[in-house]
Amino acid sequence: MKANLKVALVGNPNTGKSTLFNSLTGLNQKIGNFPGVTVDKKTGQTKLNAAQEAMVIDLPGAYSLYPKSKDEGIVLDVLVDPNNPAHPDLVVFIADATNLKRNLLLYTQVADLKIPVIIALNMMDLAKRSGIQVKVDELAAKLGIRIVPISARSGAGIDDLKQAIADANAIPLQTDVLDVNELAPAGMVERVQAQFKLANPYTALQYLHHYQQLSFLEARQTESLAQEVQQSDFNSQQLQARETIARYQFINEVLFDTVSSPDNPIQESYSNRIDHVLTHKIWGFAIFMAVLFIIFQSIYAWSEYPMSLIESLFIWLVNAVHDYLPAGALTNLLADGILAGLSGVLVFIPQIAILFAFIAVLEDTGYMARVTFMMDRIMRKVGLNGKSVVPIIGGLACAVPSIMSARNIENWKDRIITIMVTPLVSCSARLPIYTLLIALVVPDERMFGLFNLQGLALMGMYLLSMLSAVLVAWVMKYLIKARERGYFIMELPVYRMPRWNNVALTVYEKVKAFVLEAGKVIIAISVILWVLASYGPPAKFKAIDQQFASPAYTAKYSAEQITQLKASAKLENSFAGILGKSIEPVIKPLGFDWKIGIALITSFAAREVFVGTMATLYSVEGDASRMDSVKEKMAEARNPETGELVFTLPVAFSLMIFYAYAMQCMSTLAVVYRETKSWKWPITQFVYMTAMAYLASLLVYQFLK
Amino acid sequence: MKTKLSQLAPGESGIIKEFTDLEMSVKLMEMGCLPGEAIQVERIAPLGDPIAVNISGYQLSLRKKEASTIILQ
Ligand SMILES: Nc1nc2c(ncn2[C@@H]2O[C@H](COP(=O)(O)OP(=O)(O)OP(=O)(O)O)[C@@H](O)[C@H]2O)c(=O)[nH]1
Ligand SMILES: [Mg+2]
Numbered sequence: 024m025k026a027n028l029k030v031a032l033v034g035n036p037n038t039g040k041s042t043l044f045n046s047l048t049g050l051n052q053k054i055g056n057f058p059g060v061t062v063d064k065k066t067g068q069t070k071l072n073a074a075q076e077a078m079v080i081d082l083p084g085a086y087s088l089y090p091k092s093k094d095e096g097i098v099l100d101v102l103v104d105p106n107n108p109a110h111p112d113l114v115v116f117i118a119d120a121t122n123l124k125r126n127l128l129l130y131t132q133v134a135d136l137k138i139p140v141i142i143a144l145n146m147m148d149l150a151k152r153s154g155i156q157v158k159v160d161e162l163a164a165k166l167g168i169r170i171v172p173i174s175a176r177s178g179a180g181i182d183d184l185k186q187a188i189a190d191a192n193a194i195p196l197q198t199d200v201l202d203v204n205e206l207a208p209a210g211m212v213e214r215v216q217a218q219f220k221l222a223n224p225y226t227a228l229q230y231l232h233h234y235q236q237l238s239f240l241e242a243r244q245t246e247s248l249a250q251e252v253q254q255s256d257f258n259s260q261q262l263q264a265r266e267t268i269a270r271y272q273f274i275n276e277v278l279f280d281t282v283s284s285p286d287n288p289i290q291e292s293y294s295n296r297i298d299h300v301l302t303h304k305i306w307g308f309a310i311f312m313a314v315l316f317i318i319f320q321s322i323y324a325w326s327e328y329p330m331s332l333i334e335s336l337f338i339w340l341v342n343a344v345h346d347y348l349p350a351g352a353l354t355n356l357l358a359d360g361i362l363a364g365l366s367g368v369l370v371f372i373p374q375i376a377i378l379f380a381f382i383a384v385l386e387d388t389g390y391m392a393r394v395t396f397m398m399d400r401i402m403r404k405v406g407l408n409g410k411s412v413v414p415i416i417g418g419l420a421c422a423v424p425s426i427m428s429a430r431n432i433e434n435w436k437d438r439i440i441t442i443m444v445t446p447l448v449s450c451s452a453r454l455p456i457y458t459l460l461i462a463l464v465v466p467d468e469r470m471f472g473l474f475n476l477q478g479l480a481l482m483g484m485y486l487l488s489m490l491s492a493v494l495v496a497w498v499m500k501y502l503i504k505a506r507e508r509g510y511f512i513m514e515l516p517v518y519r520m521p522r523w524n525n526v527a528l529t530v531y532e533k534v535k536a537f538v539l540e541a542g543k544v545i546i547a548i549s550v551i552l553w554v555l556a557s558y559g560p561p562a563k564f565k566a567i568d569q570q571f572a573s574p575a576y577t578a579k580y581s582a583e584q585i586t587q588l589k590a591s592a593k594l595e596n597s598f599a600g601i602l603g604k605s606i607e608p609v610i611k612p613l614g615f616d617w618k619i620g621i622a623l624i625t626s627f628a629a630r631e632v633f634v635g636t637m638a639t640l641y642s643v644e645g646d647a648s649r650m651d652s653v654k655e656k657m658a659e660a661r662n663p664e665t666g667e668l669v670f671t672l673p674v675a676f677s678l679m680i681f682y683a684y685a686m687q688c689m690s691t692l693a694v695v696y697r698e699t700k701s702w703k704w705p706i707t708q709f710v711y712m713t714a715m716a717y718l719a720s721l722l723v724y725q726f727l728k
Numbered sequence: 729m730k731t732k733l734s735q736l737a738p739g740e741s742g743i744i745k746e747f748t749d750l751e752m753s754v755k756l757m758e759m760g761c762l763p764g765e766a767i768q769v770e771r772i773a774p775l776g777d778p779i780a781v782n783i784s785g786y787q788l789s790l791r792k793k794e795a796s797t798i799i800l801q
Pocket of ligand 1: 034035036037038039040041042043053054055056057058059060061062082083084085145146147148149173174175176177387519
């Protein structure tokens with residue numbers, strides 16, 4: 024076949040397309056045991072044999088060519104638009120051997136598009152275990168194509184599949200399934216074929232059904248299709264129903280003597296038994312709460328030791344830099360700016376890794392789908408959908424991919440509200456801020472000798488964020504108009520053991536991305552901030568030098584004290600100080616001083632910067648001979664005028680609430696724009712969240728003060 | 729006689745006869761809920777809705793409202 028063959032992986036959701044993709048390409052697409060994990064196309068290269076390579080395209084799952092949601096729409100677009108860069112020369116159809124009947128519906132549709140196709144019959148391990156027997160050769164003969172049995176998860180059969188791809192014919196050989204002309208009023212399909220020069224009638228029929236959503240059609244073409252549809256009394260839904268019934272008739276005939284399954288599959292009952300407990304009337308929610316509780320307690324309990332290790336490593340490093348490099352501005356920048364900023368975030372790697380690991384396990388076992396099932400009733404009440412649970416729980420890690428995963432939600436209004444509230448869920452970038460502030464003001468004690476108080480406070484922040492998301496959703500339910508009927512029809516996958524190496528790999532990749540992304544921003548901001556905090560208007564700085572050199576000071580204070588006082592005065596009059604001071608009046612009612620003000624401003628680039636900003640500010644001011652961690656510096660910080668501690672309980676909580684609600688993430692706003700294709704939503708989100716942050720902080724501070 | 733899927737208790741099953749709603753029927757049919765298929769209610773969510781059913785060998789969840797559009801023989 025062609026030099027660089029384009030191979031698309033098509034199939035129902037949750038059938039193992041991404042697992043196969045990863046095994047073919049060596050890439051690391053996200054995998055999870057619930058429908059709708061992949062929501063965008065992704066390409067990679069694979070070596071078929073010594074001589075041939077192929078480009079592989081992983082696609083979202085779809086139940087049919089009639090898209091109900093945005094991710095399903097991507098599959099349709101790729102398959103019916105010959106000019107799409109991802110339009111394949113060969114479709115590898117991934118079918119779940121334990122659920123062939125439903126899987127073959129989409130297969131027959133793809134086959135009728137007359138793109139060359141082969142079937143990868145996946146989950147053979149499961150099929151065997153539950154006693155399902157597939158006569159592969161007979162089935163292949165009936166469909167007129169190659170079928171390769173595989174187990175993507177274990178890698179069995181992948182080499183055969185590669186060979187089959189390399190050997191595949193360039194022309195479609197599959198048997199016809201339906202007479203397409205019977206699926207539309209007489210003559211219509213031919214007219215569209217002629218007008219758009221389409222060789223294949225089923226593609227023409229797809230144009231008639233989907234002209235409103237096929238992104239590649241020009242306005243003029245859409246117009247003429249619309250006319251055609253109106254004139255000829257083309258009832259899309261009725262015709263789709265007729266087509267589906269006809270296709271299942273064909274499938275039943277094909278499967279009748281090629282597939283046999285025992286009356287009571289073993290796998291099924293095993294999954295069922297787990298469900299009796301996990302979705303139990305009372306235990307169901309109790310277990311879900313317990314799972315969340317364990318997650319947050321573990322984040323504290325398991326991370327203590329590695330965190331203090333990283334902390335001491337950095338203190339040692341900063342000291343080493345000061346000891347071995349010549350004293351001067353550059354050394355200060357490296358030690359007090361960059362290293363201090365980095366340590367502020369790197370120290371949280373253990374906590375973030377634990378959080379990611381738990382989420383990966385929840386997604387990999389199939390439990391996420393059960394949470395969706397249990398929560399739908401509540402979610403619907405507040406204007407969301409059971410499926411919103413996936414973005415909301417994913418939001419604990421990061422809002423950006425979670426907002427994309429909302430593509431799987433069919434209903435427009437449910438989806439928009441989900442997108443709008445997902446950033447309220449406390450993401451991993453807020454974790455360092457919470458941990459740091461909680462450590463400052465909440466005693467490290469155990470309640471009833473069991474629950475760590477700091478862990479409880481952290482869980483409280485997370486619960487608050489989720490509750491707020493639900494409340495805001497409920498308000499938006501009344502503000503946003505619905506476009507269509509909402510519904511909830513979702514496949515519940517069987518439980519699977521998590522693959523620990525996949526969990527480990529996911530955690531590693533996520534942490535790496537977090538460190539690299541956050542690291543870049545932190546280094547950039549630290550450098551800028553350090554410059555802004557070290558320099559100020561020359562006239563002011565000169566005046567300060569003169570002031571502290573005057574006898575009034577030299578007589579009263581020791582040289583050491585003067586250096587300290589001078590550093591404070593300079594910071595206050597530096598460019599950064601001027602910036603912080605200028606917003607101080609606005610944030611004073613929230614309990615924040617100008618230094619916190621600077622952190623708030625820098626955090627609008629990304630929240631991760633908070634800890635680094637604090638580190639940089641306190642290092643510039645601090646006494647270079649004493650190296651403490653950020654936490655210790657903040658714990659000792661005092662208001663120079665009143666002499667009181669800066670980070671008191673009301674200030675710390677007010678600050679945490681501010682960070683919980685404020686929209687301080689450019690990447691999120693960018694992805695909301697991309698997903699909604701309108702500035703209206705990101706702007707609304709920015710305004711409502713920031714306003715909410717201000718008001719809530721004000722309330723908390725004034726109330727606790 | 730029970731007629732709608734939404735009226736079945738967990739463990740009970742029936743054969744799908746027809747649908748009362750065209751829009752829902754196309755969505756349900758592509759998930760394998762076709763006239764003539766056996767369908768069994770497996771469980772009901774803790775809050776009473778949605779329900780989980782077994783259809784052609786796999787588990788599907790749907791709201792009671794959708795289930796009420798499925799008429800059984
Ligand atoms: N037992 C078994 N499980 C498998 C096999 N292949 C994939 N899985 C599991 O099936 C689940 C779904 O795998 P994915 O690769 O994410 O499926 P997908 O088709 O990409 O799913 P979507 O992106 O949601 O459409 C995961 O839990 C996999 O571990 C297999 O051959 N055997
Ligand atoms: Mg996938």
